[in-house]
Amino acid sequence: MTGIIYKTDVTPQPEQIIALYDTAGLPRPTNDAVRIKAMYEHSNIVVTAWQGETLVGVARSITDKAWCCYLADLAVSPEIKKSGIGKKLIDITRELIGDECTLILLSVPTAMDYYPKVGFTRLDNCFWINRKR
Numbered sequence: 001m002t003g004i005i006y007k008t009d010v011t012p013q014p015e016q017i018i019a020l021y022d023t024a025g026l027p028r029p030t031n032d033a034v035r036i037k038a039m040y041e042h043s044n045i046v047v048t049a050w051q052g053e054t055l056v057g058v059a060r061s062i063t064d065k066a067w068c069c070y071l072a073d074l075a076v077s078p079e080i081k082k083s084g085i086g087k088k089l090i091d092i093t094r095e096l097i098g099d100e101c102t103l104i105l106l107s108v109p110t111a112m113d114y115y116p117k118v119g120f121t122r123l124d125n126c127f128w129i130n131r132k133r
Contacts (some may be wrong), residue, residue: 004057004085005050006092011040012048016055024075027108043072047092049085056080059089061097069097071105087118 012020014033017040021028029035040046040060049057056077063069071093076086094103106126107115116122 003051004080004083004088006088007048007050008046008092008096010048011046012055012058014040017058020055020058020075020077021073023077025078025110026073026075028073039072045069045093045096047089047096049076049089051080057085057089059093061093063097063101065097065101067100068102068104069093071103074105074111086114090118 014036017036018030018033020026021030021036028039042062043060044063044065045059045061047059047061048055054077057080058073058075059071060073061069061071071090074086074089076089090103097103103120105115105120106128112122
């Protein structure tokens with residue numbers, strides 16, 4: 001898509017992230033800007049997509065850059081979904097982590113059909129202990 005600038009050296013303001021998550025329907029604690037800020041402060045990789053001054057896409061990851069990388073959040077503005085921005089954010093993340101690092105994610109139910117289209121393999125060997133709040 002033309003007019004989209006990708007950045008790896010900028011962390012958006014919590015208000016920008018919250019606005020994107022809310023419009024994209026990503027279930028995150030968007031009523032808690034302090035928590036959103038902390039999520040980004042403790043992430044290793046943040047890849048953003050901008051249309052002018054507007055944040056239109058983000059991929060937030062936590063990684064050791066040697067064995068695995070957890071893609072914690074992927075959000076794209078609904079007005080420009082299906083334009084390749086999500087795939088580009090994933091591709092940039094993969095470039096940053098290198099070929100020896102596995103990219104892992106937990107999908108929201110509405111995106112289960114998307115991830116196989118951009119190269120992910122669905123697995124049945126995931127376990128988790130859910131957060132208390």
